[in-house]
Amino acid sequence: MFDRRLILHFDWLLLLITMLVCFEGVIVIYSATYNMGDQFYIKQIYWVLMGLGAMLVVISIDYRAWGRSAYALYAINIILLIVVLMGGPTSQKVGRWLKFGGFSVQPSEFMKITFILTLATYFKRSKDRSSSIRDVFIPLFLLLIPLALIVKQPDLGTAITLIPIFLSILFIAGIEFRYISYIVLPSILFAPFAWGLLKEYQRDRILVFLNPNADPLGAGYHLIQSKIAVGSGSLWGKGFLMGTQNRLNFLPAQYTDFIFSVLSEEWGFIGALLTLGLILFIILRGTDIAFHSKDRMGMVLAMGIVASLTFHVFINVGMVTGLMPITGLPLPFLSYGGSSIITTLIGIGFLLNIRMRRFS
Amino acid sequence: MRISSKGTYLHKKRRILAFTFLVIIAFATLILRLWYLQIIQYATYSDLSKNNRIRLVRIKSPRGIIYDKNMIPLVTNRPVFDASLIKEDISGKLKDVLKPVSGFLKMDPAQLKALVAQKHQPFQPIVLKHNLDFKEVAQLEEHQLELSGIMVQVSPGRSYPFGQLAAHLLGYMGEISERQLKRPQYRKFKLGDFIGQAGIEKTFNSVLTGTDGGKQVEVNAQGRELKVLGELEPKPGLNLILTLDSRLQMLAEKLFEEKTGALVALNPQNGKVLCMVSKPAFDPNKFATGISQLEWNKILSDSNDPLQNRVIQSYYPPGSVFKILTATAALEENIIDSATSLTCNGVFRLGRGSYDCWKRGGHGKLQVHQALVHSCNVFFYQLGNRLGIENIAYWAFKMGLGKATGIDLPDEKTGLVPTPEWKLKNIGEKWQPGETISISIGQGYLSVTPIQLANLVSAIANGGILYKPWIVDRILNADGQTKRIYHPEVLAKPSPADSTLQIIRRGLYGVVNEQGTGARARVAGLSIAGKTGTAQVVSKQATAETDGEEIPLELKDHAWFVAFAPVDNAEIALAVMVEHGGHGGSASAPIARELIKEYFKLKGTWPPLKKAPPASTS
Numbered sequence: 001m002f003d004r005r006l007i008l009h010f011d012w013l014l015l016l017i018t019m020l021v022c023f024e025g026v027i028v029i030y031s032a033t034y035n036m037g038d039q040f041y042i043k044q045i046y047w048v049l050m051g052l053g054a055m056l057v058v059i060s061i062d063y064r065a066w067g068r069s070a071y072a073l074y075a076i077n078i079i080l081l082i083v084v085l086m087g088g089p090t091s092q093k094v095g096r097w098l099k100f101g102g103f104s105v106q107p108s109e110f111m112k113i114t115f116i117l118t119l120a121t122y123f124k125r126s127k128d129r130s131s132s133i134r135d136v137f138i139p140l141f142l143l144l145i146p147l148a149l150i151v152k153q154p155d156l157g158t159a160i161t162l163i164p165i166f167l168s169i170l171f172i173a174g175i176e177f178r179y180i181s182y183i184v185l186p187s188i189l190f191a192p193f194a195w196g197l198l199k200e201y202q203r204d205r206i207l208v209f210l211n212p213n214a215d216p217l218g219a220g221y222h223l224i225q226s227k228i229a230v231g232s233g234s235l236w237g238k239g240f241l242m243g244t245q246n247r248l249n250f251l252p253a254q255y256t257d258f259i260f261s262v263l264s265e266e267w268g269f270i271g272a273l274l275t276l277g278l279i280l281f282i283i284l285r286g287t288d289i290a291f292h293s294k295d296r297m298g299m300v301l302a303m304g305i306v307a308s309l310t311f312h313v314f315i316n317v318g319m320v321t322g323l324m325p326i327t328g329l330p331l332p333f334l335s336y337g338g339s340s341i342i343t344t345l346i347g348i349g350f351l352l353n354i355r356m357r358r359f360s
Numbered sequence: 361m362r363i364s365s366k367g368t369y370l371h372k373k374r375r376i377l378a379f380t381f382l383v384i385i386a387f388a389t390l391i392l393r394l395w396y397l398q399i400i401q402y403a404t405y406s407d408l409s410k411n412n413r414i415r416l417v418r419i420k421s422p423r424g425i426i427y428d429k430n431m432i433p434l435v436t437n438r439p440v441f442d443a444s445l446i447k448e449d450i451s452g453k454l455k456d457v458l459k460p461v462s463g464f465l466k467m468d469p470a471q472l473k474a475l476v477a478q479k480h481q482p483f484q485p486i487v488l489k490h491n492l493d494f495k496e497v498a499q500l501e502e503h504q505l506e507l508s509g510i511m512v513q514v515s516p517g518r519s520y521p522f523g524q525l526a527a528h529l530l531g532y533m534g535e536i537s538e539r540q541l542k543r544p545q546y547r548k549f550k551l552g553d554f555i556g557q558a559g560i561e562k563t564f565n566s567v568l569t570g571t572d573g574g575k576q577v578e579v580n581a582q583g584r585e586l587k588v589l590g591e592l593e594p595k596p597g598l599n600l601i602l603t604l605d606s607r608l609q610m611l612a613e614k615l616f617e618e619k620t621g622a623l624v625a626l627n628p629q630n631g632k633v634l635c636m637v638s639k640p641a642f643d644p645n646k647f648a649t650g651i652s653q654l655e656w657n658k659i660l661s662d663s664n665d666p667l668q669n670r671v672i673q674s675y676y677p678p679g680s681v682f683k684i685l686t687a688t689a690a691l692e693e694n695i696i697d698s699a700t701s702l703t704c705n706g707v708f709r710l711g712r713g714s715y716d717c718w719k720r721g722g723h724g725k726l727q728v729h730q731a732l733v734h735s736c737n738v739f740f741y742q743l744g745n746r747l748g749i750e751n752i753a754y755w756a757f758k759m760g761l762g763k764a765t766g767i768d769l770p771d772e773k774t775g776l777v778p779t780p781e782w783k784l785k786n787i788g789e790k791w792q793p794g795e796t797i798s799i800s801i802g803q804g805y806l807s808v809t810p811i812q813l814a815n816l817v818s819a820i821a822n823g824g825i826l827y828k829p830w831i832v833d834r835i836l837n838a839d840g841q842t843k844r845i846y847h848p849e850v851l852a853k854p855s856p857a858d859s860t861l862q863i864i865r866r867g868l869y870g871v872v873n874e875q876g877t878g879a880r881a882r883v884a885g886l887s888i889a890g891k892t893g894t895a896q897v898v899s900k901q902a903t904a905e906t907d908g909e910e911i912p913l914e915l916k917d918h919a920w921f922v923a924f925a926p927v928d929n930a931e932i933a934l935a936v937m938v939e940h941g942g943h944g945g946s947a948s949a950p951i952a953r954e955l956i957k958e959y960f961k962l963k964g965t966w967p968p969l970k971k972a973p974p975a976s977t978s
Contacts, residue, residue: 172375216590217416217574224414224576224589231397231405244409248482269398273391280387287380291373303376306383314386321393 009356014285018333018348021278022048022341025259025334031241032255032262033336040255040336047338051345058349062357066350067297070114070121074142077114080107081149108150108158109339113346115162116169116304118142123173124297136179139166156209157327161311168307172290173300209325219326222252226320229265230272237268255336257328261320276317279333282348283309289355298354305347411448411581412483414589421570421594422516426530426560428606429833433521435530435561440517440649441492443500444485445476449509449583457507464499465489485513487552491649508582518554518561518648526609528638528669529769529831531559532647554650558667560600560831561644562770567835570597598843599836603632611958612637615951621918621941622670622810624829625934625955628818628924630848631827633767634932634959638670672767675775675807676937679893679944680735680877681920682802684820684864687728689755690743691860698863701725704738708745713794715741732867733876735892737801744800749791752799753779758854759816760826761808766851767829775812778805803896814935817891817922820864821930824855865889869927872949878921881949883957885968887927890952892944893920895937916940921948925956932959 026048030041058066084107119139143166150159170180195203204214212219229245238244243265245251251258264272283306290302309332316331318324330340397405408414426435443465450457458476462469467489480486489496492512500512518533534557540546545566549555555569556562573594578586612623616639623637640662646655659666668674690696706722708715717723717737723730731739744752756762762777776782778799780791798804811829819826828849835844868889871878878890895918919941924933934952941947960966 168379172379174375213590215592216576217592220590221414221416221576227397228405228408228414230394231401232409233398234402234406235399248412250412264394264398269394272394272398276387276390276394280383283383284380287376287383291376299376303379306379310383310386314390317390318393321390321397323389323393 005359006356009359011352011355014282014348014352017278017281021275021333024275028259028263028334029255029336031266032246032259034241035247035249044336047341050338051342054342055345055349058346059353063298063301063350063353066117067121067124070118073114074118077107077111078145078149081111081146085149085152106339108153108155109343111146111150112161112165112308113343115142115146116165116301116308119169120297120301120304123300124295133179133182135175136170136183139170140183155328157329161308161329164311165304165308169300169304172303209327212326223322223326225250226258226261227322229261230321233265233268235269237266237271240266242266257316257330257335258320259335260317260331279313286351289351292358293354294358302351302354305350308347414576414578415483417575417577419573419575419594420515421572422596423518423570424568424597424599426600426602428602428604430605431601432606434526434606436519436521437516438519439514441497442490442513442515443488443492444511444513445488446483446485446509446583447476448483451508451582457509460503461488461507461510465496485511491517520644523643523645524641525606525613526604526636527641527644529559529604529636530644531556531561532644533557533561534647535650559769563768564600564832568597568600571595596838599838600832601834601836602831603634603833604831605634605962607962608955608958609635612955615954619938620664621938622674623934623936623951624671624811624814625932626814626818626829628821628930628933631829633829633831636671638668640664640666642666669769670937671810672769672772675773675809676918677806677895678802678808678813679895679920680802681813681891681893681922682806683732683735683740684891685756685759685816686740686743686752686800687732688856688860688864689747689751691863692755692856693747693751695743695746696728698728701727702739702742704736708738708741708797710745710794710797715797728863729867729870733870733874735877740800741797744796749780749796749799752796753777759819760851761812761816765811765815765829767811768831773809775808776805802893810935810937813922814933817924817935818933819854820861821924821933824861825853826851865927877945878949880945881921881923881953883953886925886956886960886966888923888925888956889927890921890923890949892949894944895920897940913940916942919944919947921952923952923956932956
């Protein structure tokens with residue numbers, strides 16, 4: 001049964017670069033949590049290993065077979081989101097985590113990959129030329145259910161990431177622009193009304209999200225401290241474990257969302273550039289895999305993963321450098337956190353899967 | 361067909377290329393941004409990163425103000441100056457800064473050194489001394505340039521303009537303890553914060569506490585503020601209006617000058633606390649900014665325990681005041697009616713024991729009315745004997761004894777209503793019939809707090825309803841708008857029959873107005889009802905051994921007096937306890953009289969303009 005060509009076509013380089021960036025993440029986390037008692041970097045190694053395990057599972061089954069159970073996976077993930085909302089066995093943090101035995105997972109993080117897989121499966125079925133209005137509204141329906149549930153948690157940052165993934169997939173699937181405009185334009189028109197429906201504290205939250213300086217003691221302070229960390233890193237950086245902004249705890253969440261500030265402070269512009277270069281390599285490899293994939297499902301799936309990675313990197317690095325609003329989005333590969341690492345590696349697993357089966 | 365299909369396929373490949381182009385633009389944007397921050401702006405950010413030049417400064421919010429019912433402020437805020445040090449801002453040697461500072465602040469250099477040596481977060485100010493006086497502030501400000509890292513911080517501190525007035529009720533402030541920090545209700549506090557540690561300050565701590573603000577500032581290399589980058593105003597806490605009348609409170613405290621004891625007056629129609637005195641007291645101002653070790657030791661070693669709120673935390677045997685309850689129980693259980701006569705010949709015998717009346721030779725034949733008026737022990741021994749301990753305890757619990765009243769003050773005690781089960785469980789002995797006899801006149805294991813007795817007479821006065829005593833009437837926000845209004849809360853409705861209450865009220869009126877034991881509480885033109893009580897400190901035999909006058913103070917009995925007025929539709933009910941006061945009739949009744957007089961004087965209905973009609977009697 002097992003086809004030797006699969007091994008032949010395995011993309012070792014993509015796996016190697018992925019591991020390299022993950023390893024870099026562990027090292028930066030080591031520095032970022034050097035002052036804390038908990039050994040987060042050890043845990044991160046466990047997460048990466050678990051991610052590799054998940055990746056292996058993903059690779060070993062043909063992505064088209066995965067596609068056949070996509071709707072079931074989608075349903076299970078939605079149920080998990082509902083369980084989180086109902087205050088199921090959540091952990092002490094904000095109600096986003098589900099506890100399973102010793103560790104907790106974030107169903108909203110896994111929803112991203114489930115959502116991509118489901119849409120890819122959907123577009124496999126619809127024939128190329130029959131790009132119709134249905135191909136916009138059924139995916140929209142598939143988007144709105146998890147979106148509403150995640151907004152409700154409330155996890156605005158994660159919820160919003162589903163939207164660019166959704167639009168990118170419509171674009172890649174070849175949906176005509178006039179159909180896409182059928183949902184984009186009404187959404188823009190509806191926005192002012194939605195604003196009026198919000199409660200004052202919800203508006204405040206969005207205003208701070210868009211303009212961190214509206215909250216000088218919270219987001220605004222974090223932003224300026226992050227910019228100081230990045231800027232003071234200069235060309236070569238202050239050196240490993242030498243970042244003062246990092247070591248003196250002026251950075252918020254310096255081992256999760258703000259990991260790139262630590263990296264930029266200690267490893268400088270060179271380090272940041274190299275890291276972004278490696279991630280860009282992974283992403284471009286993804287577009288290449290999409291380009292050469294054998295079928296439409298593989299193409300949409302690969303591009304969905306590419307879109308998700310790109311969006312996360314752009315928002316996260318944009319955030320720590322003051323280009324983008326402060327959201328709670330992790331940096332793929334580098335930020336500490338099991339759900340993020342495992343989801344990212346599952347995504348890479350699908351890329352490898354599509355590539356090695358491009359001839360079969 | 362085939363061609364068009366092929367066309368869309370290529371079309372889609374074009375879209376991948378377009379997307380790839382977008383990805384590259386996104387990464388180029390990020391890299392340019394990094395170039396801008398890390399290469400072009402490097403000097404600015406590097407400068408800011410040295411010495412933590414952008415800082416967050418917490419601005420403490422003022423606590424809510426506490427007013428009496430007439431909006432007279434009882435607790436306010438005043439600016440407090442603290443000297444603090446940010447170690448990282450010191451430009452020279454630590455020693456060179458600490459030496460002059462220890463002189464200016466009159467602090468022991470070793471103590472100062474120890475303070476600074478403690479572990480702390482970098483760039484967090486370490487408070488060296490709280491509550492500086494003006495001279496200390498002036499000296500530090502004057503030498504600012506030489507004292508790098510030292511700063512004077514202003515924050516709102518608590519002020520009690522009337523000093524000791526209502527100290528136990530208002531409470532005091534203290535630094536939050538490690539244990540309190542772990543409790544959920546103190547989640548928003550940090551080590552070193554002051555919170556209410558007693559009284560209303562404690563029960564309403566979360567209401568009184570505001571939301572701290574802060575500002576983001578840029579400082580120079582010495583840590584001095586250069587400019588404010590952003591600021592969030594602190595939100596003051598909510599204000600409280602109490603049910604308390606500070607004028608009545610002032611008189612009550614004056615009446616207790618040089619005495620030890622407690623007084624509480626309630627509005628019997630709703631449970632509002634009108635005034636509350638516990639003596640000796642303390643000055644909460646001394647706690648407001650952290651009490652000195654010396655002062656604290658002084659308070660702790662005071663055998664009179666000035667921190668104890670005797671109204672709710674001290675319990676005493678109720679003595680003859682309890683006869684109100686014994687009479688109520690006997691009437692309700694149909695053991696007697698108003699006409700039942702019993703004989704007192706000065707002594708009551710049960711088994712081998714004999715129990716004296718306080719009047720040698722006895723009171724002769726009397727009914728419940730005279731028995732209350734003259735506080736005849738033997739009459740009530742007989743009632744107690746017929747009722748049995750179960751019935752007495754049942755009515756005592758029903759009237760609110762043996763359990764907390766639920767007043768909005770912390771750490772209320774319950775007192776004790778003994779039962780045979782209680783004795784077997786806690787002392788391990790069987791109940792003796794003689795004990796029931798003692799209980800029936802309020803002695804034995806029985807113990808009550810002053811607030812319980814005030815609540816009990818309130819129920820007698822208002823027709824049988826036990827209200828929860830309450831102090832905070834409403835909550836206002838900083839703009840003076842009402843946020844919350846509190847309403848009377850019924851604890852229980854023991855509701856003895858109206859006829860029973862009528863008999864008791866007439867009897868208590870007689871205590872004051874018919875040459876009874878409480879005659880010294882009588883005021884012409886006011887219909888006051890009351891009951892005296894004497895809580896034995898040592899047994900009768902012990903006092904008998906010391907002859908008459910020579911009884912040392914600490915062996916003298918505690919003096920109770922409970923009262924309400926007017927006897928019908930009472931507006932004020934109170935309990936007075938003078939520790940070691942001797943007899944209730946002589947020590948406590950005059951205090952009750954003066955307080956009731958003041959109450960009606962403040963209300964404007966006493967003294968009457970014309971001669972008042974004689975008060976009703978049955």
